[in-house]
Amino acid sequence: MTNAAPGLSLVILALALMAAAMMVRRARLWRIGRPASVDWLAGLMALPKRYLVDVHHVVGRDPYAARMHALAAGGLLGGSVLALLALVPPLGGLRLVWAIVALAFAVAFIGGTMVGRRRLPVRPARLSGGRFQRLPFLLAAYSGGALLVALDATLGGILGPLAWAGLALAAAGGLGLVLQIDRGPMRHAFAGAAHLVAHPRPSRFEGQRATALLPLDLDSPRLGVATPADFAFNRLIGFDACIQCGRCEVACPAFAAGQPLNPKRLIQDLAASLQPGATNAAYAGSPYPHAREVAGVGGPERPIVGAGAMIHPDTLWSCTTCRACVEECPMMIEHVDAIVELRRFQTLELGATPPKAAAPLVEMRYADEPGGRPLKARTDFAAGLTLPLISATGKAEVLLWLGEGAYELRYGRTLRALVTLLQKAGVDFAVLGEEERDCGDLARRLGDEATFQRLTRENVATLARYAFGRILTADPHALHVLRNEYRPFGGDYEVVHHTAFLDELVAAGRLPVATLRDVSATYHDPCYLGRYNGETDAPRRLLDRLGLQRLEMERSGKRSMCCGGGGGAPVSDIEGDHRIPDLRMNQAAATGAAIVAVACPQCSAMLEGVTGERPAVHDIAELVLMAVETAASRQAEAVA
Amino acid sequence: MRIAVLLSAGRHRVSAHPAPVPVELQAIRLAAELGGEAFGLHAGPAIGPLHDTLGHGLPRLTHLRLAENDDPAPSLADALREGAFDLVLAGRSGQGGEDAGLLPYALARTLGLPIVADAVALAEGPQPGTLRVEQALPRGARRRLVIRLPALVTVHPAAPAPLPFAFAAARRGDVETRPGIAAACAPSEMEERPYRPRPKLIAKAAGGASAAERLKAATESASGGGKLLVEPTPDNAARAILAHLREIGVLA
Incomplete structure (x- = not known):
C-alpha cells in the first residue's frame, strides 16, 4: 500500500470544499433576483425524476451525447464520492473499494474521451470553444490520474512513482474542473440541479405543456425586465444552468435565417450580466448572425438591452416565440419567457417597439x-x-x-x-x-x-x-x-x-370523405398547436383518413420548424439573410410532396408568400372539403 | 424652448372610438425631437383617451375643463398667452369631433402670432429665436422656411410617424386639470353629414370610350396633369381656373 491513495481522498476533499465555496459564491449572485414562490421541498423530492426522466428524455435525442454524459458525469461523481468515503478508516484499507473507485474513474475517463472525440479535431459549430474546449483535457487528467492512483491501491502499490504522478495529474485536472464552476462548463452541474428544483414552470415535469405566458401586474413599479435584478431569482438560476450545447441554436429559425438571434448566446449574455462589472468577452460559441454592435458590458443593476449594454434590441425582436429552443433545451431553460419579459420593458416602459410593430399596437388599442x-x-x-x-x-x-x-x-x-x-x-x-x-x-x-x-x-x-x-x-x-x-x-x-x-x-361519420388518391402531402405543424399545445396527432390522423400519401419533413411534430409568422416577427421585420418561410418551404419541397398541409392562418400566409416553384399550400379544412366533395360527386356518378 | 402642443378629442377613423388624433401625436414627436419643454393642452369636457398622449413622448398635459359644447378657443388663447410659449404646434386638421382645422387660425389671429401650415420637420433656425420649418406642399414638394418665434405651426400627416406608445410613460405622465373659460360656441348654420368618399374626377372619360382609354384617362388624372402657375396675377389665375372648369365640362 503506497501513500498515494489517501492522498487522492484528501485532494478530492480539498477540491470538494473549494467547489462548495465556488458554488456558494455563484449562488449568492442569484439573490439579486426578485423573489418567487418556489416549493423547495416538492422540487427537491422531484429532482431525481426531473433529472433522470425529463432531462434525459431531451438529452437522449442525441444518443452519443447521452452516453458521453452518463459515463463522464456518473463516473466522475461516483468515483469522487467513493474516494471520499475511503477516508473512513476501515474502507480506505479495502482493496475492493479501490477497485470500484478505479472502475468508476475508468468509466469517467471513457466519458472524457468521448467529450474529446466530439470536439477534436474539428469542433462542431454549435459547441462553444474557449473554456469548453479545455474540458476534455481536464476530465481526462482528473479521471485518468485518479484511475492510476486507485489502480495502484487495488494492486497493492506496484505502480510506485506512477501513482504519485497520477495523483499530481488528478489534482491538476480536478483544480481545473473546480475553477470552471464559476464561469465555465462545470457551472451547469450545480446550477442545473438548482434549476430543476426551483424551476419556474414545475408543471412541465408533470406532463403538462405549461406554455402560457404569465400575467404581468400592471400596477408594479417597473413593468418587465430592464436589469438582471428584475428577473425572478429562479430565472437567473436557469440562465446559469446553460451548458452551451447549442441545440437551441440549431433549432432556432431566426438563427437559421441569419437574423441577429442566437438563443444560446442570449442566455449566455444574460448569465454573464449577473456579475458586477460583467462583460461578454468570455463567450466562445457562435455569435448572433450579423450581430449588431453593442458595448457588451453589464451588471446586476445595469440595463441588459441596448447598444450600450449586452443585447441589441434587434435580437429580442427577431424571436418568433416558436419555443423550438425551449423544446430542445436539455436544461429546461425558458428562453421565450426571458425574451417576452425583456420585450415588456422595451414596449411598456420605453415605448421602444420596432417602428412597424407600433402601428398594429395602436390599432389594437383604439379599434x-x-x-x-x-x-x-x-x-x-x-x-x-x-x-x-x-x-x-x-x-x-x-x-x-x-x-x-x-x-x-x-x-x-x-x-x-x-x-x-x-x-x-x-x-x-x-x-x-x-x-x-x-x-x-x-x-x-x-x-x-x-x-x-x-x-x-x-x-x-x-x-x-x-x-x-x-x-x-x-x-x-x-x-x-x-x-x-x-x-x-x-x-x-x-x-x-x-x-x-x-x-x-x-370519425363519427358525419362527414363522408372519399380517398384522395395520388395526392401526396406533408403536414407543417403550427408551433402554437404542436409545441405549445401538444396537438400533433389529430391533424395527421385526419390527413390519413383522407387517404392521401403523407410524407414527413425532417423536422415535424413538437420539433417542427416555425414558418416565421409568430411572436410579431412579421411586423417587427428584422432583416436577415433569408426569409424563414423560404427555409421551411425548402424542407417541405425536399419531401417531394405536392401539397404542404397547414393548419394556421400565419403559416398559411407565410408559406403562400414563398415565390417560385414549390408545393401548393392548402389548409387541412380545404383538403377535407375536397375529399367531401369528391365523395359526393362519386356518389352522384354511381347513382347515374 | 417652451412648446405647446394642442390636442383635440379625436375618434378612430374606423371604429369611431375616442382616440388621440394621429397628426397631433406626430406633432408631439416633432416637439420631442426639437428638444425643449413640451406641454400638451386640451380644452374640452373630458380628457378621455388623450391621457394616452403622455405615452407618446409628451411629459405633461393641461386639461382646461369646459362644459359640453363650449368654445375651446378663448380658454386655449388664455392658456397660451399665460404660458408664454415659444412655439405652438397643432394638427393640420383633426378627426371627427368639433375640429374643423380652423382653430389654429383663430388662435393665431387672437394671439397675433404668425402661422405656418403643414410642417413635416422642425429644426432650430440659424439665429437664436428662429425656427427652420420644412413645409409639405402638394405632390410631395417641400419648402423650407425660417420663421421668427413665437409662432404657431400646424403639422402635416407626412411628418414622421408618432413615437410608439409606452404604457408606463402614460402612467407616469402629469395631468393638470383646471377650469377653462366658459364661452358659448357661435351658432352655426352648418349641416353635418357622415363623410362620404368622393369619386375622383375622371378627365375626359367620354362615355363609350374603350376600357383601355378609360383606364388611361383615370390613371392620367390620378397622376396629376394640369398646369402649375407660379405667382400668377389674380386675373391670370381666374382665367386658368375658368379654362380648366370648361375643359372638364363643369362650366358650359
Whole structure:
C-alpha cells in the first residue's frame, strides 16, 4: 500500500470544499433576483425524476451525447464520492473499494474521451470553444490520474512513482474542473440541479405543456425586465444552468435565417450580466448572425438591452416565440419567457417597439383589431354563406372564433371551407360577428401586456353573455390564448382546433370523405398547436383518413420548424439573410410532396408568400372539403 | 424652448372610438425631437383617451375643463398667452369631433402670432429665436422656411410617424386639470353629414370610350396633369381656373 491513495481522498476533499465555496459564491449572485414562490421541498423530492426522466428524455435525442454524459458525469461523481468515503478508516484499507473507485474513474475517463472525440479535431459549430474546449483535457487528467492512483491501491502499490504522478495529474485536472464552476462548463452541474428544483414552470415535469405566458401586474413599479435584478431569482438560476450545447441554436429559425438571434448566446449574455462589472468577452460559441454592435458590458443593476449594454434590441425582436429552443433545451431553460419579459420593458416602459410593430399596437388599442379594420368586416369572407350570429339566439353548441385571418383573402377561402364543412355535418355553430375583438396574442408577444389584458377582459365579458359548449377555431394562436392565457382573467373555456374537430366529425361519420388518391402531402405543424399545445396527432390522423400519401419533413411534430409568422416577427421585420418561410418551404419541397398541409392562418400566409416553384399550400379544412366533395360527386356518378 | 402642443378629442377613423388624433401625436414627436419643454393642452369636457398622449413622448398635459359644447378657443388663447410659449404646434386638421382645422387660425389671429401650415420637420433656425420649418406642399414638394418665434405651426400627416406608445410613460405622465373659460360656441348654420368618399374626377372619360382609354384617362388624372402657375396675377389665375372648369365640362 503506497501513500498515494489517501492522498487522492484528501485532494478530492480539498477540491470538494473549494467547489462548495465556488458554488456558494455563484449562488449568492442569484439573490439579486426578485423573489418567487418556489416549493423547495416538492422540487427537491422531484429532482431525481426531473433529472433522470425529463432531462434525459431531451438529452437522449442525441444518443452519443447521452452516453458521453452518463459515463463522464456518473463516473466522475461516483468515483469522487467513493474516494471520499475511503477516508473512513476501515474502507480506505479495502482493496475492493479501490477497485470500484478505479472502475468508476475508468468509466469517467471513457466519458472524457468521448467529450474529446466530439470536439477534436474539428469542433462542431454549435459547441462553444474557449473554456469548453479545455474540458476534455481536464476530465481526462482528473479521471485518468485518479484511475492510476486507485489502480495502484487495488494492486497493492506496484505502480510506485506512477501513482504519485497520477495523483499530481488528478489534482491538476480536478483544480481545473473546480475553477470552471464559476464561469465555465462545470457551472451547469450545480446550477442545473438548482434549476430543476426551483424551476419556474414545475408543471412541465408533470406532463403538462405549461406554455402560457404569465400575467404581468400592471400596477408594479417597473413593468418587465430592464436589469438582471428584475428577473425572478429562479430565472437567473436557469440562465446559469446553460451548458452551451447549442441545440437551441440549431433549432432556432431566426438563427437559421441569419437574423441577429442566437438563443444560446442570449442566455449566455444574460448569465454573464449577473456579475458586477460583467462583460461578454468570455463567450466562445457562435455569435448572433450579423450581430449588431453593442458595448457588451453589464451588471446586476445595469440595463441588459441596448447598444450600450449586452443585447441589441434587434435580437429580442427577431424571436418568433416558436419555443423550438425551449423544446430542445436539455436544461429546461425558458428562453421565450426571458425574451417576452425583456420585450415588456422595451414596449411598456420605453415605448421602444420596432417602428412597424407600433402601428398594429395602436390599432389594437383604439379599434380592437391589429389592422384597424372594422370588426363588422370580419365576416365578409363568408359572403354568400349563412353565418349564424350567436347574438341572434344567445346560444350555440359550438362557437366559431374566426380570428385575424378572416380579414385576409387567402385565408378567407380556408374559413369558407370550414364553414361549409360545419354546415354539411349539421353542426350547431355560431360566430360572434362584430363582437369578436382580437384575441390579443400579437399584443402580448410584442410585450404590450396592457393592451392584451384589456382585450382579454373585454372578450371574457363578451363570451360570458352567451351559452356555448366549446370554442372552435382554425387559428392556433387564438386557440392557445383562449385555452391557456385567459384563465387568470376568468376565462375558462374548452377550446378545440378545427383539425381535431374535423377529425371527430369524420370519425363519427358525419362527414363522408372519399380517398384522395395520388395526392401526396406533408403536414407543417403550427408551433402554437404542436409545441405549445401538444396537438400533433389529430391533424395527421385526419390527413390519413383522407387517404392521401403523407410524407414527413425532417423536422415535424413538437420539433417542427416555425414558418416565421409568430411572436410579431412579421411586423417587427428584422432583416436577415433569408426569409424563414423560404427555409421551411425548402424542407417541405425536399419531401417531394405536392401539397404542404397547414393548419394556421400565419403559416398559411407565410408559406403562400414563398415565390417560385414549390408545393401548393392548402389548409387541412380545404383538403377535407375536397375529399367531401369528391365523395359526393362519386356518389352522384354511381347513382347515374 | 417652451412648446405647446394642442390636442383635440379625436375618434378612430374606423371604429369611431375616442382616440388621440394621429397628426397631433406626430406633432408631439416633432416637439420631442426639437428638444425643449413640451406641454400638451386640451380644452374640452373630458380628457378621455388623450391621457394616452403622455405615452407618446409628451411629459405633461393641461386639461382646461369646459362644459359640453363650449368654445375651446378663448380658454386655449388664455392658456397660451399665460404660458408664454415659444412655439405652438397643432394638427393640420383633426378627426371627427368639433375640429374643423380652423382653430389654429383663430388662435393665431387672437394671439397675433404668425402661422405656418403643414410642417413635416422642425429644426432650430440659424439665429437664436428662429425656427427652420420644412413645409409639405402638394405632390410631395417641400419648402423650407425660417420663421421668427413665437409662432404657431400646424403639422402635416407626412411628418414622421408618432413615437410608439409606452404604457408606463402614460402612467407616469402629469395631468393638470383646471377650469377653462366658459364661452358659448357661435351658432352655426352648418349641416353635418357622415363623410362620404368622393369619386375622383375622371378627365375626359367620354362615355363609350374603350376600357383601355378609360383606364388611361383615370390613371392620367390620378397622376396629376394640369398646369402649375407660379405667382400668377389674380386675373391670370381666374382665367386658368375658368379654362380648366370648361375643359372638364363643369362650366358650359
